[in-house]
Amino acid sequence: MANATRLPLEVDMLGMIFNKKTPKIGSLRELKILIFGGIISIVIAGSVLAYKPQATYRQNSTSSYESFLTSVADMPFLGKAEAPITVIEFADPLCPGAKSFFDIVESGLKTKYIETGLIRFYQWPTVINKVNTSINALEAMHCADDQDKYWQYRDYLLTIRPREDFWAVFTLDDYKQFAQVLNLDTDKFNACFDGGKYEKWIREIDSQRERAGINSSPTLLVNNQILSFTAFDELDAAIEREIIKENGL
Incomplete structure (x- = not known):
C-alpha cells in the first residue's frame, strides 16, 4: 500500500469545515479566502452576542447633529441657561443602559460640569423598545414637567427599579401612582397622561433620532461629538475638548 501524502494544513482543515454538500472549490487560493471569511464571520457574530452597552464607545465630529442642539431649546434641562456646552442624552428611560448611566456617570457629570455652569444637560425623548411602555414613561415625565417636576419624576423612575440587565x-397605573408619590396634582397629571397630550410630539421628536441613526441607549451628544454609552472618563474627555474649543485654544 502506497504511503499517504500529507495534505497542506488549509486543505486538511476541510474535514472540520465542509461536508459532501460543499460546492467544489476551484483553487487553494479560493479555499483560503473561504476559510478566512468564515473565521471573520465567527468573530463578528461573537462580538454581537457579547455586546454590552457599557463596553461601546464611538465618536464623530460632524455638523449633521446640529439640528438636535436647536431642537432641545424648549425641553427641560439641568444646569444654567448660559452654559457654553450642550450635552444631550438619548436614552430609553426603561432600558438597563439608562439606569447604569444614571447610577454610575450622571453624579460625576453634575458635580463637575452641571453645578459649575459649564454644561446644559438635556434628555432627548427616545423609544428603543417599541413593545414596552417606554413611550408612556416619556409621556409621564413630560406631564410631570407641566408641574415643574420633570427631573424629580425621571429620577424616581430610575431610582425605584433594580439595576439588572x-x-x-x-x-x-404605575405611572399615575408615581405622580401621587411625588405630590403632583394628580387630576392635572391624569388629564395630561390619559389624554395623550405629549404622545404625538414624542413620536415626532423620536423619529428625528431614528433618521440620524442614533440607535443605542444611552448615546451622548456633546455639542457635535457623538458617543455611545461610555465611562465617565471618556465623557469627561469629550467635554474638556469642547471647553478648549470654546476658549479658542
Missing part, C-alpha cells in the same frame, strides 16, 4: 416594566 433587563428592561424595567411598569404599567399605566
Whole structure:
C-alpha cells in the first residue's frame, strides 16, 4: 500500500469545515479566502452576542447633529441657561443602559460640569423598545414637567427599579401612582397622561433620532461629538475638548 501524502494544513482543515454538500472549490487560493471569511464571520457574530452597552464607545465630529442642539431649546434641562456646552442624552428611560448611566456617570457629570455652569444637560425623548411602555414613561415625565417636576419624576423612575440587565416594566397605573408619590396634582397629571397630550410630539421628536441613526441607549451628544454609552472618563474627555474649543485654544 502506497504511503499517504500529507495534505497542506488549509486543505486538511476541510474535514472540520465542509461536508459532501460543499460546492467544489476551484483553487487553494479560493479555499483560503473561504476559510478566512468564515473565521471573520465567527468573530463578528461573537462580538454581537457579547455586546454590552457599557463596553461601546464611538465618536464623530460632524455638523449633521446640529439640528438636535436647536431642537432641545424648549425641553427641560439641568444646569444654567448660559452654559457654553450642550450635552444631550438619548436614552430609553426603561432600558438597563439608562439606569447604569444614571447610577454610575450622571453624579460625576453634575458635580463637575452641571453645578459649575459649564454644561446644559438635556434628555432627548427616545423609544428603543417599541413593545414596552417606554413611550408612556416619556409621556409621564413630560406631564410631570407641566408641574415643574420633570427631573424629580425621571429620577424616581430610575431610582425605584433594580439595576439588572433587563428592561424595567411598569404599567399605566404605575405611572399615575408615581405622580401621587411625588405630590403632583394628580387630576392635572391624569388629564395630561390619559389624554395623550405629549404622545404625538414624542413620536415626532423620536423619529428625528431614528433618521440620524442614533440607535443605542444611552448615546451622548456633546455639542457635535457623538458617543455611545461610555465611562465617565471618556465623557469627561469629550467635554474638556469642547471647553478648549470654546476658549479658542
